[in-house]
Amino acid sequence: MVIDHIPVSALIRDEIQSALERRSLPHAVLFAGQDGGAQLPLALFAAKSLLCNKPIEGLACGVCSACMKVDKSIHPDLSLSFPVPASRETAENAIEEWREMMDSRSFLGLADWYEKLEAGDLKMNISAKEIHRIEKNIRYKSFEGVGKVLLIWLPEFLGGEGNKLLKSIEEPPPGTHIFLVTNEVNKILPTIISRCRVIRIPRPGPSALSSWLTGVKGFRETEAVNAVAVSEGNVNVALRQLEGENQLQIDRDFITWSRIAFSGDPAGVLDFIDEFLKAGDRESARNLFRFGLFYFNQVLLKKINVQQEGLRDELSASAGKMASFLSVSAIEQICESFEKYLVQIDRNASVKVLLTYATVQLGRDLRVALKRSRENARA
Numbered sequence: 001m002v003i004d005h006i007p008v009s010a011l012i013r014d015e016i017q018s019a020l021e022r023r024s025l026p027h028a029v030l031f032a033g034q035d036g037g038a039q040l041p042l043a044l045f046a047a048k049s050l051l052c053n054k055p056i057e058g059l060a061c062g063v064c065s066a067c068m069k070v071d072k073s074i075h076p077d078l079s080l081s082f083p084v085p086a087s088r089e090t091a092e093n094a095i096e097e098w099r100e101m102m103d104s105r106s107f108l109g110l111a112d113w114y115e116k117l118e119a120g121d122l123k124m125n126i127s128a129k130e131i132h133r134i135e136k137n138i139r140y141k142s143f144e145g146v147g148k149v150l151l152i153w154l155p156e157f158l159g160g161e162g163n164k165l166l167k168s169i170e171e172p173p174p175g176t177h178i179f180l181v182t183n184e185v186n187k188i189l190p191t192i193i194s195r196c197r198v199i200r201i202p203r204p205g206p207s208a209l210s211s212w213l214t215g216v217k218g219f220r221e222t223e224a225v226n227a228v229a230v231s232e233g234n235v236n237v238a239l240r241q242l243e244g245e246n247q248l249q250i251d252r253d254f255i256t257w258s259r260i261a262f263s264g265d266p267a268g269v270l271d272f273i274d275e276f277l278k279a280g281d282r283e284s285a286r287n288l289f290r291f292g293l294f295y296f297n298q299v300l301l302k303k304i305n306v307q308q309e310g311l312r313d314e315l316s317a318s319a320g321k322m323a324s325f326l327s328v329s330a331i332e333q334i335c336e337s338f339e340k341y342l343v344q345i346d347r348n349a350s351v352k353v354l355l356t357y358a359t360v361q362l363g364r365d366l367r368v369a370l371k372r373s374r375e376n377a378r379a
């Protein structure tokens with residue numbers, strides 16, 4: 001992956017790019033993002049640039065043997081460390097699975113990792129034994145003579161053992177960089193954080209993610225918008241949606257759902273819910289609410305005349321109609337309800353009950369807003 005193909009803001013890209021160009025990247029960097037963000041691809045790109053045989057203005061050339069080896073996670077000067085279940089003891093015993101994962105998914109999420117290792121509800125960690133292994137590794141001389149990188153994915157799994165790494169983080173052996181790539185910076189020991197340059201990497205916003213999915217990954221725009229709407233900026237979730245089978249219906253399902261809700265016809269509502277839940281499960285309902293939140297945010301933008309991006313024609317027309325009679329406060333109220341449903345869906349035993357309630361409530365909100373808007377027009 002070249003740096004322009006990583007979905008991060010230009011600001012972050014420039015910061016890393018110019019540090020690499022000037023060869024001034026600090027020796028200990030904490031790449032801090034959220035699950036499904038671009039922190040891992042970015043850290044790997046930085047590692048590749050440092051180990052590349054023929055860097056171009058400090059950046060990985062992408063084609064030399066060193067770059068290839070980093071891409072395949074087989075470069076002898078790149079030590080990789082990550083959490084594993086106790087039975088594996090060290091990351092070395094799961095490196096094959098890691099390589100397979102990285103082949104297919106460079107935005108690796110913790111859930112994917114659990115699934116890959118078939119870890120179920122086992123506890124994972126980065127153990128004292130693993131720390132001993134990586135400490136030993138970074139003391140070896142560089143094989144290829146260019147430098148060395150230790151990349152620790154999810155250092156939040158170090159727990160208290162992290163203190164054993166402080167000395168190395170503070171003063172790595174010459175020519176060695178230590179990259180920590182976290183999804184939960186608040187779980188990392190403050191003693192570690194204070195010894196690193198922290199680069200915060202927020203998830204890409206809707207329009208950045210949408211243009212990445214179409215421009216870099218080549219998905220069609222309508223598909224990309226659906227994926228963006230349900231992913232909340234989680235690149236991994238967006239990609240999984242696009243690779244799945246029936247996910248791309250969500251915009252149509254949503255339009256149908258909101259029409260039925262608006263009609264208020266009880267039999268129609270129940271029929272829709274039965275049909276909808278037949279095809280899916282809790283995740284489908286979650287996607288419906290996520291899409292709803294995205295959609296009403298677009299309605300809000302339309303209402304306040306902000307240029308909106310990514311809605312295809314049918315949806316854009318529908319959002320325009322909604323904006324014509326919904327007040328700003330009514331839209332905000334609907335968005336708040338959707339946020340509440342998204343919290344409740346993980347707690348609520350019955351998806352059907354929640355979805356029924358949400359349908360009735362949405363219908364009522366829409367009809368009340370329409371009535372008010374007509375009264376205001378007459379007044």
Ligand SMILES: [Zn+2]
Pocket residue numbers: 052053054055060061062063064065066067
């Ligand atoms: Zn190279």
